[in-house]
Amino acid sequence: MDALIPRPPARLGPGAVHRPGWLPKEQQRQLVTACREWAAGPVPLRHTRLPRGGVMSVQTVCLGWHWQPYRYTRTAGDVNGSRVAAFPEWLAELGRRALADAYDDPDAGEGYDPDTALINFYDGRAKMGMHQDKDEQSGAPVVSLSIGDTCLFRFGNTTTRGRPYTDVELASGDLFVFGGPSRFAYHGVTRVFEGTGDPATGLASGRLNITLRVTGLTD
């Protein structure tokens, strides 16, 4: 759905750029198809287990490196022991284009070589609490792509989980890049607006978020 109310590109903090509607519908559809295949295995999409016995409401599958709280490994010891699917070069190229467009600098993506992707699926009840992503040994930007239902994303600060923060809606096709000091800002997803996605993406319900990252790890 095209926005009735325009959503202009916005800078939410140093290095944090939101580009509404960046990914064309056809590429959203292709990404949904790819995510469906990754969700099937070798490591299936599942609710990540937390160290204290809980599970996340979000369902996740990883590429390149497997993330579990709070480290990256090549194999998914907490799921089925399999090695995760490879991180495809076309996805790294999409990440470089994302950086160039987000920062309005054709060279901003040069040398960006993400080696892991976390694919998160949210049903209407899923949320993600405020957290920092600091299991990566690299300060390289995180590229985030959203598909499907709109969510309310909370972008915070680098020192506390609480205020000040900014709430922003992330809709299908939106790009968000978190680089520079914003790379280590607290952030979370407070709610998903069920039924707001366009089924033409191939996603009948729910929300997908794909983040591209540089782990800074070597085998």
Ligand code: MD3
């Ligand atoms: C800001 N995912 O997987 S994407 C996560 O929508 C995560 O699934 C959310 O937070 C989601 O860790 C938010 C936006 C995002 C991702 C990574 C960040 C924002 C970030 C890393 C640093 C700062």
Ligand code: FE
């Ligand atoms: Fe995060």
